[in-house]
């Protein structure tokens with residue numbers, strides 16, 4: 001670990017931030033044992049963020065896309081599927097049905113055939129066809145840029161909406177909580193919620209807003225490379241000294 005100085009530096013920068021969530025906003029005003037615990041938790045979170053950014057600062061969305069529309073469709077297809085697999089089917093899908101209007105008018109069987117290998121293709125075909133219809137008919141053919149509007153698009157729940165808002169439009173309205181973020185933030189003790197929605201709310205309290213977008217990308221890369229679901233490679237993990245997971249495979 002970088003040592004005590006690194007923790008102090010991160011903690012100091014955390015306290016200076018004016019864009020932090022409610023939990024941090026209360027830290028400076030709170031004294032006594034509870035305040036001390038909250039301060040230590042904030043210092044720990046800041047150090048985790050610093051180490052993640054140091055390791056994966058150039059992490060980007062792994063879904064190939066050329067527009068917000070393509071990203072929306074690719075994200076819908078990525079449910080229960082790898083990004084690599086999605087990237088295999090989207091070139092032909094987008095070449096055949098390039099716009100929301102074209103996707104809305106596509107025969108459902110043709111869509112199913114094109115996306116079959118991503119799994120759950122009956123539901124996904126309905127979702128992307130419905131997404132095309134709603135965006136074409138209600139949003140003038142353009143992907144909307146607010147959470148409320150995106151949640152009206154078939155197949156787009158908060159995770160998909162957060163991906164599109166963050167990656168395509170650079171807007172941080174929430175934190176992407178996919179399977180990696182859900183698993184690792186609970187292992188690290190950054191969140192305790194039993195659902196992605198609850199974990200997202202907790203993360204929005206503990207992570208500075210300006211890090212909401214990058215944090216998810218970095219953690220997803222960490223989940224793929226090191227903190228795997230079944231057997232995390234804890235001996236190779238830079239977060240290990242800060243990690244409280246019960247299923248750690250190695251302890252320093």
Ligand code: SF4
Nearest residue numbers: 227232234237240243
């Ligand atoms: S120490 Fe292990 S469980 Fe904790 S974040 Fe690192 S890889 Fe995951």
